[in-house]
Amino acid sequence: MCGICGVVTTGAPPELTLLDKMMSRLGHRGPDGHGFYRDHRAALGHTRLAIIDTAGGAQPLCNEDGTLWVTFNGEIFNYVELARELKALGHRFRTASDTEVIVHAWEQWGAGSFDRFNGQWALALWDSREQRLILCRDRMGVRPLFYTRTRDRFLFASEVKALFADPAVPRSFDPEGLSQTFGYWSTVAPRTVFSGVEQLPPGHHAVLDRTGFRVAPYWRASFPPRGSEPCQDTEENAAQLRERVIEATRLRFLRSDVPVGAYLSGGLDSSITAAVISRYTDADLHTFSLRFQDREFDEGGYQRQMSNALGTRHQDIVVRPSDIVDVFPQVIRHTETPLVRAAPAPMYLLSKLVAEHGFKVVVTGEGADEVLAGYDVFREARVRMFWARDPESAKRAKALELLYPWMERSPGKAPAFARSFFGRNLDLDDPALSHRPRWDSTASIKTMFSADMRNRTTAGALDDVVAGMPAESAQWDPLSRAQWLEMTTLLPGYLLSSQGDRMLMANSVEGRFPFLDRNVIEFANQLPARHKLFGLDEKYLLKRAFADIVPQDISRRPKQPYRAPDAASFFASDRPEWFDELTSEPAISAAGVFDPRLVSGLFRKCAKSGGDGMSNTDNMRVLAVVSTQLTYECFIAGTEWSLPERKLPQPTVAVDLVTTKGECSDARG
Numbered sequence: 001m002c003g004i005c006g007v008v009t010t011g012a013p014p015e016l017t018l019l020d021k022m023m024s025r026l027g028h029r030g031p032d033g034h035g036f037y038r039d040h041r042a043a044l045g046h047t048r049l050a051i052i053d054t055a056g057g058a059q060p061l062c063n064e065d066g067t068l069w070v071t072f073n074g075e076i077f078n079y080v081e082l083a084r085e086l087k088a089l090g091h092r093f094r095t096a097s098d099t100e101v102i103v104h105a106w107e108q109w110g111a112g113s114f115d116r117f118n119g120q121w122a123l124a125l126w127d128s129r130e131q132r133l134i135l136c137r138d139r140m141g142v143r144p145l146f147y148t149r150t151r152d153r154f155l156f157a158s159e160v161k162a163l164f165a166d167p168a169v170p171r172s173f174d175p176e177g178l179s180q181t182f183g184y185w186s187t188v189a190p191r192t193v194f195s196g197v198e199q200l201p202p203g204h205h206a207v208l209d210r211t212g213f214r215v216a217p218y219w220r221a222s223f224p225p226r227g228s229e230p231c232q233d234t235e236e237n238a239a240q241l242r243e244r245v246i247e248a249t250r251l252r253f254l255r256s257d258v259p260v261g262a263y264l265s266g267g268l269d270s271s272i273t274a275a276v277i278s279r280y281t282d283a284d285l286h287t288f289s290l291r292f293q294d295r296e297f298d299e300g301g302y303q304r305q306m307s308n309a310l311g312t313r314h315q316d317i318v319v320r321p322s323d324i325v326d327v328f329p330q331v332i333r334h335t336e337t338p339l340v341r342a343a344p345a346p347m348y349l350l351s352k353l354v355a356e357h358g359f360k361v362v363v364t365g366e367g368a369d370e371v372l373a374g375y376d377v378f379r380e381a382r383v384r385m386f387w388a389r390d391p392e393s394a395k396r397a398k399a400l401e402l403l404y405p406w407m408e409r410s411p412g413k414a415p416a417f418a419r420s421f422f423g424r425n426l427d428l429d430d431p432a433l434s435h436r437p438r439w440d441s442t443a444s445i446k447t448m449f450s451a452d453m454r455n456r457t458t459a460g461a462l463d464d465v466v467a468g469m470p471a472e473s474a475q476w477d478p479l480s481r482a483q484w485l486e487m488t489t490l491l492p493g494y495l496l497s498s499q500g501d502r503m504l505m506a507n508s509v510e511g512r513f514p515f516l517d518r519n520v521i522e523f524a525n526q527l528p529a530r531h532k533l534f535g536l537d538e539k540y541l542l543k544r545a546f547a548d549i550v551p552q553d554i555s556r557r558p559k560q561p562y563r564a565p566d567a568a569s570f571f572a573s574d575r576p577e578w579f580d581e582l583t584s585e586p587a588i589s590a591a592g593v594f595d596p597r598l599v600s601g602l603f604r605k606c607a608k609s610g611g612d613g614m615s616n617t618d619n620m621r622v623l624a625v626v627s628t629q630l631t632y633e634c635f636i637a638g639t640e641w642s643l644p645e646r647k648l649p650q651p652t653v654a655v656d657l658v659t660t661k662g663e664c665s666d667a668r669g
Contacts (some may be wrong), residue, residue, distance in 0.1 A: 002059070003029030003047040003505075004071040004145075005157035005336055006124050006132050008208060013658045014043035014153075020648065021165035023047050026158055027646030028334075029505045031074070035059055035068045035653025042126045042133065045069040046653070049508055051075070051360060054257050058652040063319060065108060067129045070106075072099045073123030073158055074143045075512070077251045082116060089209045095289055106134070106313035107216040114205055114218045116497045118251075118518045122200075124156060132209040139219045140367070140516050141189070141202030141492030148197045154208055160197055160336045164635060165645075170196055171636045175456035180464070182445040182624060187602055188492025190215070193337050193631070220470070221487050221525060222479035229528045234544070237531055240523060242545040244466060247516030249276040252363055254285065260512075261286040261354060261363040265562060266302030268539060268555055269365025269374070273514050275549040277363065278310040281380075288362065289316040302554055309551060319346045323571035325576060330461070332630040333497040334506040339627040340442055340620045343564045347503040355507040366500060367515035370486045371524045372481060373532035374405055375469060380422070381434030381482050382536060388433075392641030397423070402536055402612060431473065432466045439446050444617045446625045448548050448598045465656045479529040567622035568611030582629040591632040599625055 003026025006015040016038060024033050025043040030047025037044045037060040046059040052075065057647035062070045076082070079098035082105060087093065090102040098119075106125055111134075120142035123132040135156060137145045146466075147156040150168040150621045157163050164171060177193040180186070187193060189201035200206055203219040224230070231237055237276040253260050262274045264287040277285055287310075289303040300316065324345040331345045354362055361495055369375045380403055387396045388655050400411045400418045411418030425436040432439075449457070473481050497511075514520065524532070527541065534540035570579055580586065583603060585596040602621055606614060614622070 001026070002049050002073045002435050003158045003162070004122065004124060005014060005045040005162045006043055006071060006126070006133075007154070008042045008126075008154045009152055011152045013040045014038060016043070016156065016656070017165055017503060019043045019045045021645065022155075022162040023155055024345070024645040024648050025165055027648060028508060029158060031508050033058060033652040034648050035651045036652070037062075037071075037126070037655045037657075039128055039657040041131055044069055044126055046071045046650075047511060047648075051256050051258050051510060052079075053097035054094050056095040057099050059099055060653055060655070061095070061097070061099050062655075063103045067127065068103050068107065069126045069128070070099060070102050070123060072121060072123040072137065073145075073257070074104055074119060075102055075510075076117050076124070076519075077119060077255055078116075078118040080255070083328075085402070100198060111205055111216075111218060114582060120513065120516070121159060123249065131210060134205060135200055136205040137200045137202055138217075139203045139221075139518060139521070140487070140496065141510075142496050142501065142513060143514060144497060145190065145200045146197055147200065147206075154213070159269060160192065160194060162335075167245040171638070173593065173632070173636065175453055176458065178338070178453070178628070179446065179457040182340065183439050183443045183529055184465070184489040184493065185340055185442060186337065186489065186492060186498065188489055191643065194635070196476070202367065209372075217316065221484055221521070222397045222470070222472070223476045223484070223525050225472075225475040226477040226529075232528055234389065234541070235532060237527060238541050238545040241520075241527075241541055242521045244517070244523055245272065245514060245542075245545070246276050246280055248514040249273050249363065250280055251612065252485035252512040253277050253281055253518070254512050256361055258360050259286070260360040260363060261357075262312075262365040263287070263350070263362050264289050264306055264312070264364065265305050266299030266306065266554070267365065267562075268543065268550065271306045271550050271577045272368075272542070272546045272553050273365050274306065274310055274312065275546070276514075278312070278550060285312045286308065286357070286359065287312040287314045288344050288354050288357075289314065289349060290357075290638050291316050291318045292346070293318055293320045294565055297565065299560065302557070304553060306554060317349055319564070320351055320574065321565045322574065323349060324565060324569045325572075325579070328626070329578065329630055329634075330506070331503070333634050335627075336502070336503040336631070336635065337498060337627075338624055338631050339498060340623050341560060341564070342453035342566045342569065342623060344499045344503050347499055348506055351504045351507040353511045354509050356462075360508065361510045361512060362504075363512045363514065366495060366511070367491070367513045368493050368539065368542065369561075370483060371515050371521055372539045372542050373483060373529075373541075374588045375486065376538075376559065377434060377438060377486065378482055378533055379536045379538060380404060380437065381478065382431065382533060383427065384426060385420055385478060387423075387527060388428050391423070391426055412424075428500055431469055431481050432485060433484050436480070441616065441619060448602070448621055448625070449596050450592055450595045452499060453593050457655065477529040479533055480525070483525075492577075508612055559588050567606065567619045567626075568614055570626060571606050571609075571623065579626070582633060585630060586634075588625075591630070592626050592627055596626055 005022040026047045030049045032050040035049040044060045060069045062069045079101040082101045086104045120138045120332035121143035122137050172195045174195040177187045177191045190198040206215040291300045292298040383399045509658040531541040588596040
């Protein structure tokens with residue numbers, strides 16, 4: 001895990017002062033060293049978090065003759081096997097790093113190399129002979145990669161703040177990006193919330209050369225036509241799934257030259273990955289958990305039960321609402337986008353705990369819910385489709401009461417409201433029937449937009465993703481369509497970014513995700529729907545596959561998604577001064593996103609009750625306003641809220657072909 005950045009110019013050589021500023025803004029992603037390469041057309045920068053080949057894998061790194069350079073963020077977990085294959089084909093290696101595999105793989109297979117990688121990555125290759133830049137991002141979007149263009153420069157970086165190091169890059173909100181965020185919970189690549197800044201979509205690579213800039217997919221999530229799944233046998237599929245998850249977990253735990261810990265949430269997924277590490281490696285496993293002062297959100301009992309069962313060395317942190325408020329400005333500086341939930345804030349505190357105990361890497365259970373149908377959105381869709389076949393049936397409507405048993409205001413406790421809420425848009429022909437309630441609920445934030453912002457957004461913003469669904473998706477099972485939507489929207493844009501990569505790397509910690517292993521995903525996507533969601537029993541096959549190593553108290557407990565105290569935290573009597581300052585009417589007007597009158601009315605309403613009893617709609621609206629104002633102040637207004645730059649030490653790699661001839665004699669340049 002690292003930070004990468006670079007500049008390609010059409011005029012004068014790239015400026016080292018600009019590259020230094022870009023790297024300094026990525027110092028949190030790579031505190032163990034930095035390096036650069038520059039020639040008359042391009043410059044590559046790298047900040048390093050040393051995990052594999054800590055002594056020899058410094059970057060940027062080149063091929064044998066110094067004509068192909070790479071700056072790389074992430075891990076190629078099958079690099080050992082690929083290096084063996086490439087050596088047999090005649091390639092000479094100078095390091096034992098996974099990074100060097102990339103340059104030789106490109107030389108050997110070109111763009112076909114990306115489909116051979118099993119890992120999580122964002123990378124840039126500069127071919128100085130062909131004057132060509134290649135960008136690539138992993139299949140699921142674990143690692144970020146942004147880019148922008150000015151009059152004479154193309155810039156790319158792991159984070160937007162590095163692009164904004166160039167004063168020629170304009171800073172303003174993209175109305176359509178905000179509209180997507182307040183619908184899907186995040187933008188969908190290539191869009192971002194900033195005008196002129198794009199992100200490379202997951203599973204895509206891009207080429208910039210003399211003929212222009214082109215983006216193309218090398219991988220797409222796909223599912224078989226309904227009823228044509230290759231294997232229908234439950235036990236055989238459970239055994240196959242178990243084998244793949246074990247291998248993916250071992251690969252991510254063992255392929256590291258530094259100690260690796262594991263998150264333990266108390267749920268099924270992290271319990272499985274921790275149990276696999278405990279049983280199938282010789283590790284003295286350290287586990288880390290997040291707890292809450294508010295018992296509604298706390299899963300400490302299950303965490304302790306699993307830790308005790310495995311004999312792990314366990315650490316946890318108890319988060320109070322005031323802790324969330326205290327770190328929220330830092331959270332937004334790292335997410336670089338507005339939020340509709342405060343859940344990333346505790347994850348920031350958890351990764352800080354990991355770093356304080358000397359760990360750079362953690363294995364997590366993220367991704368299992370998307371890949372194996374664990375979320376309530378899938379159960380909800382199953383119930384709504386059942387009801388939609390006879391909308392007048394009161395008996396069918398009662399099935400709603402089986403949903404969200406962990407919520408204080410669950411459908412079972414408020415059946416009339418549930419029927420009203422879930423009964424909208426019951427259209428069996430709608431390919432996004434599964435996600436309409438969530439999207440429509442979140443879109444209520446946009447009723448608070450200023451008149452100017454409403455005029456600058458289109459009414460059909462939430463149809464963008466639906467229009468982009470593969471043509472063959474019409475033949476998929478409805479569950480597969482719902483999974484595709486989740487993998488395209490919430491997973492890369494929010495869970496793996498705002499709540500994942502950004503909160504981990506804020507404290508220089510790498511997350512590894514066994515359930516997002518290529519072999520796990522592609523196998524799971526071929527499963528019959530009933531093996532993932534059996535009736536309303538989520539992750540059915542996963543539970544069967546690991547029934548022997550996870551206690552029944554955990555495997556059979558109702559699914560409880562990770563949640564955290566939200567907007568109510570901001571209306572306590574001891575809220576910080578910045579809150580009132582940034583949400584004042586003049587500040588709201590300056591940002592231009594929300595209507596100051598509507599914001600004032602909402603905040604007065606919430607303040608009267610101290611935030612207690614806030615509706616889901618008001619909760620999201622408050623978080624949207626606060627996080628948008630912080631995003632504006634940090635990245636657009638450029639006030640004292642801006643993220644400070646880190647002072648960088650002497651580079652470990654310094655190749656400058658503009659001022660010297662320069663050669664690539666070894667991995668360190």
